[in-house]
Amino acid sequence: xxxxxxxxxxxxxxxxxxxxxxxxxxxxxxxxxxxxxxxxxxxxxxxxxxxxxxxxxxxxxxxxxxxxxxxxxxxxxxxxxxxxxxxxxxxxxxxxxxxxxxxxxxxxxxxxxxxxxxxxxxxxxxxxxxxxxxxxxxxxxxxxxxxxxxxxxxxxxxxxxxxxxxxxxxxxxxxxxxxxxxxxxxxxxxxxxxxxxxxxxxxxxxxxxxxxxxxxxxxxxxxxxxxxxxxxxxxxxxxxxxxxxxxxxxxxxxxxxxxxxxxxxxxxxxxxxxxxxxxxxxxxxxxxxxxxxxxxxxxxxxxxxxxxxxxxxxxxxxxxxxxxxxxxxxxxxxxxxxxxxxxxxxxxxxxxxxxxxxxxxxxxxxxxxxxxxxxxxxxxxxxx
Numbered sequence: 518x519x520x521x522x523x524x525x526x527x528x529x530x531x532x533x534x535x536x537x538x539x540x541x542x543x544x545x546x547x548x549x550x551x552x553x554x555x556x557x558x559x560x561x562x563x564x565x566x567x568x569x570x571x572x573x574x575x576x577x578x579x580x581x582x583x584x585x586x587x588x589x590x591x592x593x594x595x596x597x598x599x600x601x602x603x604x605x606x607x608x609x610x611x612x613x614x615x616x617x618x619x620x621x622x623x624x625x626x627x628x629x630x631x632x633x634x635x636x637x638x639x640x641x642x643x644x645x646x647x648x649x650x651x652x653x654x655x656x657x658x659x660x661x662x663x664x665x666x667x668x669x670x671x672x673x674x675x676x677x678x679x680x681x682x683x684x685x686x687x688x689x690x691x692x693x694x695x696x697x698x699x700x701x702x703x704x705x706x707x708x709x710x711x712x713x714x715x716x717x718x719x720x721x722x723x724x725x726x727x728x729x730x731x732x733x734x735x736x737x738x739x740x741x742x743x744x745x746x747x748x749x750x751x752x753x754x755x756x757x758x759x760x761x762x763x764x765x766x767x768x769x770x771x772x773x774x775x776x777x778x779x780x781x782x783x784x785x786x787x788x789x790x791x792x793x794x795x796x797x798x799x800x801x802x803x804x805x806x807x808x809x810x811x812x813x814x815x816x817x818x819x820x821x822x823x824x825x826x827x828x829x830x831x832x833x834x835x836x837x838x839x840x841x842x843x844x845x846x847x848x849x850x851x852x853x854x855x856x857x858x859x860x861x862x863x864x865x866x867x868x869x870x871x872x873x874x875x876x877x878x879x880x881x882x883x884x885x886x887x888x889x890x891x892x893x894x895x896x897x898x899x900x901x
Contacts, residue, residue: 520551523855526558526579526587526617528608529599530566533622533650534559537597538570540848547852548832549866552859554851558587584608588615595858598622599650601701602709606631609647610638618646620854623713624884625649625877627703632881639874646858648871651717653681653786655849655869657828657841658799658807659718662788663869665809666722671792673767678789679719680774681711682782686737686754693740697750706733706753708884711775713872714786716883719771720876724762726771730896731887732757736778754778758887760899773883784843796820805840830867831856 525541527534541554558579559570567580578592587593588611595618598608605626612619613635626632639647653659665671685691695701696710703709719726733753740750758773776782787800798808807823826837829845831852856865882900890897 520553521859522553522555523618523858524555524557524592524594526560526590526593526596527556527570527599528560528584528587528596528612529622530559530561530563530570531599533599534561534597535569536844536847537599537851538574539844540851542573543844543848546833546835546848548834550831550852550856552855554855558590558593560584560587585611588612588617593617595619595646601695602627602703603701606634609635613638613642613645613647616642616645618858620648620650620851620871622650623872623877624703624705624709624880625874626881627709628705629881629885632878636874636878647874648854648857649713649874649877650850651713651872652843652846652850653714653801654717654721655830655846655853656786656799656801656804657825658801658804659786659788660828660830660869661807661825662718662790662797662799663721665790665795665797666718667868670795671790672794673792674764674769675791675793675796676770676772676789677719677724677762677791678772678774678787679715680772680776680785680787681714682774682776682779682785682787683711684779684782686777687780689737690741693742693748693750697740697752699751702752704752704888705884706735706756707775707777708753708756708758708887711777712756712773712880712884713877715773715775716880717872717876718788719762719773720879721872722764724764724771726760726762726879726883726899727768728761728896728898729883729886729890730759731890732759733887733891734778756887758883760883804842830869 555576556574579590596612597620599622734755736754739747742748755776760771762771785802789798796810805825810820827835827839853871886897886899
């Protein structure tokens with residue numbers, strides 16, 4: 518099958534920039550795709566990062582330390598931008614104004630004002646396709662939770678809990694980086710960095726969070742710099758948000774957690790929905806296991822433990838008995854981005870699309886209310 522090439526430039530050649538390029542190199546893993554990303558441009562302020570890309574991709578036509586060189590190039594159709602949060606408003610806006618389609622990293626702006634500025638530019642350029650990176654719901658377990666949400670049948674929702682947990686910051690000798698500094702990461706701290714993962718499925722469900730009581734912790738207020746000197750680490754390490762949410766017909770509790778210090782956890786994403794008739798639970802800590810419970814009054818309350826195979830949103834060459842991992846979820850997310858870019862949402866091969874700018878905007882309302890709640894020590898309304 519001939520595949521339509523989508524020529525991508527990557528701005529920010531760190532961890533996730535390499536992951537996207539790797540996903541493009543694995544594109545033959547997907548079956549029946551009529552579009553394909555091609556790495557055509559790279560940009561980073563550190564030119565030393567170019568080598569891995571140029572060593573592995575002979576399709577690169579533009580390489581620069583100035584991102585405008587990618588935006589001005591006729592060799593590039595779309596941009597993946599993975600830069601610190603303080604750069605989002607300027608760079609995302611410039612990318613969209615240049616007519617380049619954009620996959621941007623969360624949270625789409627260092628704060629709500631920056632996010633609103635980006636949204637204004639998006640609204641002024643409806644011909645440019647824009648999405649927000651969030652790959653973890655593309656795990657087979659995440660897809661099963663999404664299917665359960667679409668099907669409904671939870672009865673009365675008792676509670677929803679979702680979270681994203683790291684543990685590496687438990688080490689006090691870990692060197693500081695931009696994510697631990699308000700000037701680069703923003704006052705949201707861990708919420709801005711991790712929160713879109715947590716909110717992706719609840720927002721996609723159409724659930725509206727109406728208020729929040731936030732407990733925020735800065736557990737490691739100092740970290741060593743490259744010289745070994747202790748310097749302020751002034752962002753929130755952990756956030757627990759106790760929320761009220763509504764689906765229009767009922768109101769229910771929602772507990773959201775974004776932790777950089779969760780002992781023993783490594784990139785654990787989870788979601789649980791408890792209902793009076795149906796419940797479902799999934800965590801990447803046990804990526805093959807899906808827990809479900811169907812309840813009828815008078816019958817036993819029994820959880821079913823299902824071992825998941827490789828049942829992805831987009832079919833691949835992998836057999837159904839094999840295991841799914843993070844690199845696979847990234848390929849699936851990029852397949853959804855390219856599919857929607859090429860065919861529109863109504864023409865996609867499957868129904869789960871990438872996180873949207875509108876969902877990113879809604880996440881800012883939650884995070885802003887969380888900051889207000891923590892400062893006042895009280896419940897804060899969302900979206901005022």
